[in-house]
Amino acid sequence: MESESKYPIFKTIEKMLANVKQQNKALYIWLTVYTIAAAIYPFFGIVLPKLLIGELVLGDLANVKTVVTIIVGYLILASIVGFIKSYTSNCAYPRITRLRIDYIGEIFDKIVSADYQYMEDSTFFNKNERALEATSSNNNGVEGVYHKMFEIPAVMISVLVLVVVIGMVNPLILLGLIVNLFVTIYISRNVHKHEYKRKEQLAKADRKKRYYYQTTHDFSYGKDIRLYGLSGRILSNYNKEISGYIAVKNQIFNREYALGYIGLLTLLLSDALTYGILIKKVVDGMSIADFSMYLAAVVSLSVMLKSFSEQISFIINETHYVYDFYNFLDRDLGAKGGENKAIKDDTLExxxxxxxxxxxxxxxxxxxxxxxxxxxxxxxxxxxxxxxxxxxxxxxxxxxxxxxxxxxxxxxxxxxxxxxxxxxxxxxxxxxxxxxLAFTVNENVACTSEGIDDARVEKALDRVGLTEKIGELPKGREQMMLKIIEADGTExxxxxxxxxxxxxxxxxxxxxxxxxxxxxxxxxxxxxxxxxxxxxxxxxxxxxxxxxxxxxxx
Known part of the structure; x- marks a missing residue:
């Protein structure tokens, strides 16, 4: 296992971005448009209260038209920007999913090209399990990191603008928010380190419980399970692995809950500081309209900083698993051998x-x-x-x-x-x-789907006495085998x-x-x-x- 201090997070992110450039450059266009729309969108909710309260406190009925204009303008602009934000994210996310699917394909290629000795090595499968963990979900691992990388530029722009605005009121407000930000990041990192140290246990338990689960869903085990009463043993082993898995997860969750109280305390102190400063500003002459805007700005910044800290923590945490994935792909697992070609003699010694x-x-x-x-x-x-x-x-x-x-x-x-x-x-x-294999009879014999020599297939089947059986199949040699993919497959x-x-x-x-x-x-x-x-x-x-x-x- 790589030590925590040597974990190359920036190298991993650089590799992920290079893959986007290679596989789907259009994502950068969607990212640019989304960033602009998503960065602007929060400010509608910050500025609107100030404009409305500023007009309403005047108490003049003539201002009703202005109020209506403000509301209508807000609805139109917010709808347009919100639509662009949603549309671009909806267009980008399927492309991000495709990147993850391509990564799964790379794992498949790596496994089928690996030297056979690894197929009988449990350590190899534990490492493979961790690589799969980085590609097994839309919300975590590779795809989750891509999502956060897609969202984070807009949050950063909004945060920078709000920091400037709020800093003009009183820098102490920012101090409270920043302290809360770093506490949140610390908690997330601490929890993740605790989890990452136990990833070997989790991967091993997950592989075992998946085996027991798949065994009960495999047709070939059905008769033995029923005739020899194996269901109890399989269920017992499955529950044992589940219990061990949950025990490790509970250790992680308990640590997260305990540290969460520290985060809650810093949040309450930050909020108390913010309200105290803004109330003093009102006492010193700040208008209610400005008070509402700055309060909305502080609340928005607090939410954005929390989101930002979660996104940063998520990226740091999940790229550990992405790094495991790249590590797996970069391993030299290929069959070792020389360069000699196959001997073309009809017989061998x-x-x-x-x-x-x-x-x-x-x-x-x-x-x-x-x-x-x-x-x-x-x-x-x-x-x-x-x-x-x-x-x-x-x-x-x-x-x-x-x-x-x-x-x-x-x-x-x-x-x-x-x-x-x-x-x-x-x-x-x-x-x-x-x-x-769940292929046609032809493909099972020829081990290919292209360039099949029908005469050779027919001769091979005849020599082993399968001609009559194949003739009884609805589609003959084009009949699909097994029912795992096609319902009408033959067993x-x-x-x-x-x-x-x-x-x-x-x-x-x-x-x-x-x-x-x-x-x-x-x-x-x-x-x-x-x-x-x-x-x-x-x-x-x-x-x-x-x-x-x-x-x-x-």
């Missing part, structure tokens, strides 16, 4: 040379001094009990994990010399955890989903095929069919078959 591996931030080796070689065109079965590290070997082989010690070579070239994306292109893998059984994953690997047509427990969800007949056709499915390629059952490798 893989060699593990004294390979050892342990997960980041752990001391226990999952694999120790592993040596083996797969020759070109060879088919190898890796058999072992559950948890023996079979899937870890696959992840090392295809470059998802980097070895801790030793070396892996592909066609005698060290794997670390390959560009990671080029490396991934050399492998077609069917993992035991099947992920069907495949576990076995059908596994076949779809195998079809995806066949369509990719890479030099090496790896099947990690590919028949785990298949029925006996479908499993036998895959076994019998395995040689045909991987014909001409180097292949690795992972299983925990020795019989399945015969």
């Amino acid at each position: 893989i060699e593990f040379d004294n390979v050892s591996f342990k997960y980041p931030n752990t001391d226990q080796y999952i694999i120790k001094n592993l040596n083996f070689k797969i020759n070109k065109g060879e088919r190898l079965a890796i058999v072992g009990v559950n948890g023996a590290g079979k899937s870890t070997i696959v992840k090392l082989m295809i470059g998802l994990f980097d070895v801790t010690e030793g070396e892996i070579r592909i066609n005698q070239i060290p794997i670390k010399l390959f560009d990671k994306k080029e490396l991934y292109d050399m492998f077609a893998v069917v993992f035991q955890d099947i992920n069907v 495949f059984s576990g076995g059908q989903s596994q076949k779809l994953a195998i079809a995806r690997a066949l369509y990719k047509d890479s030099a090496m095929v790896i099947m990690d427990e590919p028949t785990a969800a298949l029925d006996a007949l479908a499993e036998a069919e895959i076994y019998e056709n395995f040689s045909e499915l991987v014909k001409g390629k180097t292949a690795v078959y992972i299983s925990h059952r020795l019989a399945s490798t015969k």
Whole structure:
């Protein structure tokens, strides 16, 4: 965590403004017009009482026309300026929201391009949670700061004009208001520091409670939750995380309430000083009309200073989270690798040379001094009990994990010399955890929406025995999968989903095929069919078959 003293607030704001200039320069036009209108608007309410009282105290019926003219003029001018103020803010705010949405897109790009090792690192997801916090609301984080930055120039102009006007009456009034301003800022900063120190706790608790919430809304968990009575356990864990989250929040709120009394006291003292000075001015000869104007000016300035202090405090506080967001984006999370292109051979040779591996931030080796070689065109079965590290070997082989010690070579070239994306292109893998996407069948097989080779998709589906099933779908291969996005999406059984994953690997047509427990969800007949056709499915390629059952490798 960055220390409070090193927090680069101005650098963060500069970066946010640079993003506006790059993404939506029109916001600066709306800001200029809004600032002028919003700076003028408060003065209508300050000047009007003076003009009306000045005419009414004369007690002359002839002044009725003047009073009416003042009121009508006020209504017209205030309506015009108020309309401009509202219109410009309404035009600007959707553009600010778009900036936040673009930021979310940047987080998405960062995550999907991050090296796979981070996908199994809880620390990474805690940092991601904090980055998302800066983009998850219209009122806080990135968008909230942009709103305040949009509003604050008008407040500053109005404050400066009122400071000059009131200072001409008695500078002591300003002293009371300024003391109250700094007390308000101090309270806000103190509360925020207290909250920011606990952001790790909040992010971790928020991630956990979101997991439990999403689990109850995930169709795939529905049967197990009901049949095994898991709802009580899930609810208990959810409530535990909620209680911890609320306990931390209560600490923050209690501190805010306690310090709030200090702010209230300084406000009361400031008001007492203001009224005392103005009443003395009336005694010394100030007109009632002037008294009403200066009183309205002081009240307006007090409100504006409070608003100004809240806006400044908000910007300082929330840019902490924006800074976390930029920090996350600036982290070097990309897959580490060399510059070598993918090998274009039809088959590959893989060699593990004294390979050892342990997960980041752990001391226990999952694999120790592993040596083996797969020759070109060879088919190898890796058999072992559950948890023996079979899937870890696959992840090392295809470059998802980097070895801790030793070396892996592909066609005698060290794997670390390959560009990671080029490396991934050399492998077609069917993992035991099947992920069907809410895309069409075609897109699930081809993993793209453009340039799909229909003949290759059809052939891949036929080779895994899904042709008949696809033919029964209302839209055939254009049928959407899952119901999470489209109500008429189709849900495949576990076995059908596994076949779809195998079809995806066949369509990719890479030099090496790896099947990690590919028949785990298949029925006996479908499993036998895959076994019998395995040689045909991987014909001409180097292949690795992972299983925990020795019989399945015969």
